[in-house]
Amino acid sequence: MLESRYHSDMRTRIRFLGAAQAVTGSMHLVETPSGSVLVDCGQFQGRRADAEDRNRRPPREAIAADAMVLTHAHIDHSGNIPSLVKRGFSGPIYATPATRDLAAHLLADSARIQEGDAAFLNRKQIDNPAWRPIEPLYDEDDATRALERFVGLPYRERRELLPGVFATLFDAGHILGSSGVLLEVGSGPSARRIALSGDIGRSGMPILRDPDPPLPPADYVLMESTYGNRAHDDIRSMHDALARVVTTTAARGGKIVVPAFAVGRTQELIFSLAVLRREGRIPDVPVFVDSPLAVNVTKVFKQHADCFDDETRAFLKEHGTVFDFPGLRYVESREESMRLNSLRGPAVIVSSSGMCEGGRVLHHLRNTIENPANTVLVVGYMAQHTLGRRIIERRPRVKIHGVERDLRAEVVVMNSFSAHADKHDLLAYARTSGRDAKAIFLVHGEPDQQEPLSREIARSGQRCVAPAPGAVEELQ
Ligand SMILES: [Zn+2]
Structure with a gap:
């Protein structure tokens, strides 16, 4: 199956399918010569019609991914997994055991909300003969089927997801079970290390441990930027x-x-x-x-x-x-x-x-x-x-x-x-995990937050961009 879609000379690249210059619908696809790994599959929120359309039609590249890593259970990172499975995604979904347990409740709850919303809208139109009943985005059975694909991956355990593609999860300190993921593609001098931050937490927050950025530094860093231009209160x-x-x-x-x-x-x-x-x-x-x-x-x-x-x-x-x-x-x-x-x-x-x-x-x-x-x-x-x-x-x-x-x-x-890093934490993250990176990609942020952070990171001469939705970056 892999051979039909991938070629050994194919470059590794990242496709920015969601949370690009926006904060919801996290979805990033890492395509490698031996297959593709989707990192997160979140639900879009925002203007109703727009969100509805994007949630109903996940990109075909995401459906065809060979494996998935879920960084954490928040719905804007996990909420479209049942839709994806319903539409044909059949790979394993790797997540920490706590993320898996939280996702079980969050996805079932999300399914009930989808079913309730659809029933409510249909009821309101009961006397309208032209009304075509709305189907819920997914139901509880779809959520259950999605959960069957989950595979527990504890922190700091290196796992081979696809031939020559390894994943290690690091504590992101954002919510219970949250992680950043380090993907290693290939071996020897051509190996690529790609760090995807997930949502980054803050040091000193109650309950959770402090964030533990993927180390040693990666060749490429894809990181969140929700508060790229804001300092939090102490x-x-x-x-x-x-x-x-x-x-x-x-x-x-x-x-x-x-x-x-x-x-x-x-x-x-x-x-x-x-x-x-x-x-x-x-x-x-x-x-x-x-x-x-x-x-x-x-x-x-x-x-x-x-x-x-x-x-x-x-x-x-x-x-x-x-x-x-x-x-x-x-x-x-x-x-x-x-x-x-x-x-x-x-x-x-x-x-x-x-x-x-x-x-x-x-x-x-x-x-x-x-x-x-x-x-x-x-x-x-x-x-x-x-x-x-x-x-x-x-x-x-x-x-x-x-x-x-x-x-x-x-x-x-x-x-x-806030459970999100502020601009000082984000800069520190970029300087740690992205110290020697060829490029730093900002995701999960709105432009007014991304632009100042991007300028700040780029002051050290590094390439730092906030890719547009659907953009593709070839990794050298
Ligand atoms: Zn989150």
């Missing part, structure tokens, strides 16, 4: 800022709604609130984690304490738990979630989705944003054209569930919670 200020938001909102009797990804950010928030509660720095307001997915994901966290940093392991040893405290409640049923709408008095509601593009957080926002006593606490990245972005831009009116609402609640943005 991580140490995070607890102070969180305590301030909870205390001031509670004092005026308001609720704090936190749109948060079910993976990572939610657990960091729980852990931080647990620490603040133990230190007596926040009032005893009830905390609700309103996401069935977050409940399952938190269980996966508990099963992978081997991925925790020393500080979190010490906390676990001392208190017996990292993700529970009095007053914290995990909400699973829809009925209980709806009951939160009539809850009186201050409360913290952590709910998904992270960019406010669906899920239960929408009804909490609808219920709270018109009251200035409440606070919307933004702790994650909001891509362009999402409701979350419109909220942080403090637009006077925002549309939720098709209805325009006045945005009167306080909006607080805390960048210190």
Whole structure:
């Protein structure tokens, strides 16, 4: 099969299929003489029609890839895997065991969202004879079939994916199980070492170990650039800022709604609130984690304490738990979630989705944003054209569930919670893994973040570019 599509004289190249000059839909194809390896297969988010079209039609080169490496379980990196398998991708999918366990929950959840969305739109058009029913992008069976292709690959274990093509995963410190991957193609003097960063975390973040860049330096580096032009607030200020938001909102009797990804950010928030509660720095307001997915994901966290940093392991040893405290409640049923709408008095509601593009957080926002006593606490990245972005831009009116609402609640943005490296971390990464690189390719960033970072990296004379969607780079 390989011989029919590949020739030994074929050069190795990278095809930038997704997250090119954008932050969602991560998908990069490394083509080698002995076959091709797809790194990540994420879902596009953004303008609905555009995202829908791109998610429904994965590139044929991606479907035909011989193997896949999944750097981490976030949906913008993994969410199109079931579509790809449904359309014929039949290779193994390598990921760390924690990524595999998280992906099992995230992909099943994503399938349920796709099925729910399709059913909702079809129901709305039930009286329209010209309506052609919408098929979900994929369903839970498709997600299950995709999961059967997963192969666990622990950190720092070198594995031959294709003849002469080796992969090693390095801890990316971004979310549980996250990795960067070093691909080695060929042997001897013509061997190529290609480092793909995945999403890069930050040093000193709660729970996870610090990022461990692929070393020794690679010939080519493909790296994320989400915050290529931004410096984050100091991580140490995070607890102070969180305590301030909870205390001031509670004092005026308001609720704090936190749109948060079910993976990572939610657990960091729980852990931080647990620490603040133990230190007596926040009032005893009830905390609700309103996401069935977050409940399952938190269980996966508990099963992978081997991925925790020393500080979190010490906390676990001392208190017996990292993700529970009095007053914290995990909400699973829809009925209980709806009951939160009539809850009186201050409360913290952590709910998904992270960019406010669906899920239960929408009804909490609808219920709270018109009251200035409440606070919307933004702790994650909001891509362009999402409701979350419109909220942080403090637009006077925002549309939720098709209805325009006045945005009167306080909006607080805390960048210190970011799970992404900032411009200083990214530059350090480029100088480490890319020290001797022939080229550094920036992906997973919007142009206003990529251009300043690219200029900064290129000051040392290195070639640094942010390839356009669909671009192909031949590796010399
Ligand atoms: Zn991520």
